Amino acid sequence: MLRRKRASSAASRPWTMGVEFPSLNIRMHEVSKRFGRNWIIKQKSEEYVSGRIYGVRGRNGSGKSTLIRLLAGHLSPSRGNISYTLDDRTLPVDQLYRHLSWIGPYFEIVEELTVYEFLSFHFALKPLLPHLSVSEVVTRIGLEKASGYALTDCSSGMRQRVLLASALYAATPLLLLDEPTVTLDADSAEWFQGELKIYTKDRLTLIASNDERDLIPCDTIDVL
Numbered sequence: 001m002l003r004r005k006r007a008s009s010a011a012s013r014p015w016t017m018g019v020e021f022p023s024l025n026i027r028m029h030e031v032s033k034r035f036g037r038n039w040i041i042k043q044k045s046e047e048y049v050s051g052r053i054y055g056v057r058g059r060n061g062s063g064k065s066t067l068i069r070l071l072a073g074h075l076s077p078s079r080g081n082i083s084y085t086l087d088d089r090t091l092p093v094d095q096l097y098r099h100l101s102w103i104g105p106y107f108e109i110v111e112e113l114t115v116y117e118f119l120s121f122h123f124a125l126k127p128l129l130p131h132l133s134v135s136e137v138v139t140r141i142g143l144e145k146a147s148g149y150a151l152t153d154c155s156s157g158m159r160q161r162v163l164l165a166s167a168l169y170a171a172t173p174l175l176l177l178d179e180p181t182v183t184l185d186a187d188s189a190e191w192f193q194g195e196l197k198i199y200t201k202d203r204l205t206l207i208a209s210n211d212e213r214d215l216i217p218c219d220t221i222d223v224l
């Protein structure tokens with residue numbers, strides 16, 4: 001999934017963190033999605049390419065999370081199709097999970113685990129960026145003093161930082177971030193914007209949010 005870069009190349013492009021992500025592209029072709037009688041997404045065609053950040057906004061219930069779930073392969077289109085390529089080779093949707101990091105407000109986490117345990121467990125399943133350790137991740141999200149807290153004892157903003165870490169610092173070329181700054185205070189949202197600048201380089205990122213600040217780094221913004 002991930003190739004290490006040559007040292008000289010890594011030095012000249014420090015943002016790639018010593019690794020080179022494979023190019024992951026997504027093509028939606030006339031995709032529609034309905035729940036019961038309600039068509040939520042109608043005949044949507046879109047190309048999403050590596051190295052770019054896509055924003056999606058829209059009123060509550062407009063289909064932002066549905067779009068993210070479709071792109072993540074967790075929902076199937078009612079009509080049309082979604083195809084994926086990894087370094088120009090077709091990637092079957094059942095293999096996408098290996099290359100995908102995805103967070104959303106509906107995510108459930110094992111609340112009994114401590115911050116450190118949750119991140120260790122997560123990064124045992126999903127590779128961590130090679131220049132980072134779990135301890136360094138805890139430091140990057142500013143939770144050193146809380147690393148032994150059970151998630152159930154963390155504030156919602158602290159839990160959101162942990163979830164963001166699980167996506168941002170995973171060595172996957174695709175990042176799907178649904179309402180990434182929900183529950184974050186202004187300082188935390190600013191921290192997230194800084195991390196986004198560093199950790200979205202060379203990846204395909206999609207951000208669904210109605211918070212204008214979240215959409216500032218996006219190359220294009222789709223309104224549903």
Ligand SMILES: Nc1ncnc2c1ncn2[C@@H]1O[C@H](COP(=O)(O)OP(=O)(O)OP(=O)(O)O)[C@@H](O)[C@H]1O
Pocket residue numbers: 035036040058059060061062063064065066067
């Ligand atoms: N599994 C489901 N079964 C039935 N209806 C669903 C399902 N998932 C979503 N919906 C409906 O699809 C519509 C779009 O929901 P979605 O969560 O994608 O909207 P959203 O734009 O992310 O909303 P919000 O801004 O409130 O998070 C809503 O009317 C919702 O009730």
